[in-house]
Amino acid sequence: MTLYAVDKLMSEARRIAAEYRRTTGKSLGISAEIARHDACRLLRLEASDEGGGFDARDPAGRKIQIKGRAIFEESKSAPRIGQLKLEQDWDDVVLVLMDGEFQTTAIYRAPREVVMEALDDGKRSKRGAMSVARFRKIAERVWTREPE
Structure with a gap:
């Protein structure tokens, strides 16, 4: 399958996921795959199917764990x-x-060291859970969508 075909499929998947949420009020559960696709495309990462806790490698060979989160305006949590x-x-x-x-x-x-340091001794932290707000505070923004 060509890169163009995959990009077209991802575009359609986004449209369907958004329409599904508008119709049912529930998420379709596709954000992880969209996040992986976009991170690899926008940051020039190479997707990996090796497993072992990482999703891609950067040009320097660093192993990257990719997480995705759709933020909905009506979300109060x-x-x-x-x-x-x-x-x-x-x-x-x-x-x-x-x-x-x-x-x-x-x-x-x-980087891993910064993430591990940010995780305190709480129950959620021991499970590897972190809020989006906390992650944004400890991380570097490496890409942003151009204003429309």
Whole structure:
């Protein structure tokens, strides 16, 4: 399958996911795959199917764990990133933030050392759970969508 075909499929997947949420009020559960696709395309990462706790490698060979979160305007809660695989082999975490149409708005990146330091002794932290707001504070924004 060509890159063009994959990009077209992802575009359609975004449209369907957004329409599904508008219709049912529920998420379709596709944000992780969209995040992985966008992070690889926008940051020039190479997707990996090796497993072992990382999703891609950067040009320097660093192992990247990719997380994605769609932020919906009507959301009143503090969104969290997906559970981090703390015991696995990875070097950095990339967080892809998307709007209600599942379009990427910003990408943040933090090295493992910074992420581990930010996780305190709480129960959630031991499970590798962190809020989007906390991750944004410790990470560097590495990509942002141009203003329209």
